[in-house]
Amino acid sequence: MLEIIEKLLVLQDRDRRVIRHRHQLSRIGPERQALLGQASGTKEALEAAKAKANSIESARKELELEAQTKEEQIQRYSSQQLQTKKNEEYRALANEIKGCKQAISSLEDQQLELLDQFDEAQAAIKTAEEEARSAKKLADEKVADLEKRESTMKEELEQLIQERTALSAGIDPPTLVRYERLLKFKGEKSVVGVDRGICGGCHVKLPVQIMISCQGQKEVVNCPNCGRIVYFGEGMRREQSE
Ligand SMILES: [Zn+2]
Numbered sequence: 001m002l003e004i005i006e007k008l009l010v011l012q013d014r015d016r017r018v019i020r021h022r023h024q025l026s027r028i029g030p031e032r033q034a035l036l037g038q039a040s041g042t043k044e045a046l047e048a049a050k051a052k053a054n055s056i057e058s059a060r061k062e063l064e065l066e067a068q069t070k071e072e073q074i075q076r077y078s079s080q081q082l083q084t085k086k087n088e089e090y091r092a093l094a095n096e097i098k099g100c101k102q103a104i105s106s107l108e109d110q111q112l113e114l115l116d117q118f119d120e121a122q123a124a125i126k127t128a129e130e131e132a133r134s135a136k137k138l139a140d141e142k143v144a145d146l147e148k149r150e151s152t153m154k155e156e157l158e159q160l161i162q163e164r165t166a167l168s169a170g171i172d173p174p175t176l177v178r179y180e181r182l183l184k185f186k187g188e189k190s191v192v193g194v195d196r197g198i199c200g201g202c203h204v205k206l207p208v209q210i211m212i213s214c215q216g217q218k219e220v221v222n223c224p225n226c227g228r229i230v231y232f233g234e235g236m237r238r239e240q241s242e
Contacts, residue, residue, distance in 0.1 A: 002218070025153055028150045049121065
């Protein structure tokens with residue numbers, strides 16, 4: 001194989017790894033955000049459970065106050081009963097007292113119902129607290145792993161960039177410019193093999209003259225269809241019919 005092709009293939013391998021490292025590094029930020037988002041979701045659920053318990057408790061206190069008011073009414077009606085001398089008024093007050101007592105009884109039932117709901121809400125808070133705690137622990141661990149991976153990948157990327165700089169210094173400038181332009185537009189498959197006369201990049205059959213130059217291994221040859229640098233290497237078959 002032409003020496004320059006060998007050098008280009010090594011350079012392309014480094015560039016491929018540089019591209020992949022950069023791609024993976026670009027995904028770390030969103031991944032971290034997603035992890036933190038999951039943990040904050042359980043925290044929100046905990047806040048909601050606490051808010052629910054609070055609203056149940058304040059509803060129960062309102063009922064308590066209402067019952068207290070009814071008790072005060074009963075006392076008022078009772079003292080009015082003691083003062084009145086009219087039977088009709090006395091009965092009317094007795095009716096009012098009866099109504100108040102019924103209302104108090106119903107208010108107490110409602111309070112008991114709310115007490116049950118409050119107990120359930122407290123249990124839900126406990127569960128939500130445990131979930132939030134374990135979600136945070138898990139997220140912290142995963143974020144720590146992610147950061148470790150990020151710093152390793154950054155170091156590796158640095159190393160790869162140094163290697164590719166050193167490798168590119170060994171390639172003649174016109175060929176390097178050609179290669180780098182291809183890298184920019186075609187990505188990590190810029191120097192491709194030719195198998196059975198087919199370009200490994202665009203998969204179009206190469207003209208006979210190009211195949212002859214390729215097999216001659218005397219100069220850098222480009223695919224006339226896609227412009228990629230093509231080479232004929234070991235293990236590649238010569239003709240499509242073979
Ligand atoms: Zn091609």
